[in-house]
Amino acid sequence: MVDDGVTQQRQAVGVVREAGAGRVVSLGEAGAVTLKLVGAESAGALAAYEFVTPPATAGPPLHLHRAWDEAFYVLEGEMTFLIAGQTHLAGAGAFVFIPRGVEHTFWNASTAPARQLTIFTPAGIEDYFDAVSRVLDGDGADSLQAAIALMEQHDMVVPATTQPAYGALGASDQPSGSRGMPG
Numbered sequence: 001m002v003d004d005g006v007t008q009q010r011q012a013v014g015v016v017r018e019a020g021a022g023r024v025v026s027l028g029e030a031g032a033v034t035l036k037l038v039g040a041e042s043a044g045a046l047a048a049y050e051f052v053t054p055p056a057t058a059g060p061p062l063h064l065h066r067a068w069d070e071a072f073y074v075l076e077g078e079m080t081f082l083i084a085g086q087t088h089l090a091g092a093g094a095f096v097f098i099p100r101g102v103e104h105t106f107w108n109a110s111t112a113p114a115r116q117l118t119i120f121t122p123a124g125i126e127d128y129f130d131a132v133s134r135v136l137d138g139d140g141a142d143s144l145q146a147a148i149a150l151m152e153q154h155d156m157v158v159p160a161t162t163q164p165a166y167g168a169l170g171a172s173d174q175p176s177g178s179r180g181m182p183g
Contacts, residue, residue: 034051038123050117055112058107063158064101072106
């Protein structure tokens, strides 16, 4: 076995976070993420977080990641995913994988909260959450446009036809092709 130092370091350190543990980052009306693993703890290999989405709540606007792969495991409730123009309802126990370069968004259209575990590889999404949490503390379209600008600074591409998201869904909010979820 070759000892390159990095392998040894990864084997020597593990991370165990009990239920409810981790750094919580508020996303305003869109819910909260609890960071379970960040890049500093995984040598940049991956980040993991638990996301609790309130009922009838939009997630991010339609977007894609240039360099991140993203996987979701729905723990409770149900989430709706729009992936490459196709809508998928994912209940508790469902697994969703979205490779880099694929347009997607997700939301909770149900009347109950939803909880999912999300894994990003490589790590880095935690930096976006820290930045966007400060922006979403503001009100109105200005803060949502600022959130989209932050997405573009953190490895995400938001199509020009996408409407802002994050927050409560209205009765008429439905996915619209490649437009994502209106907020």
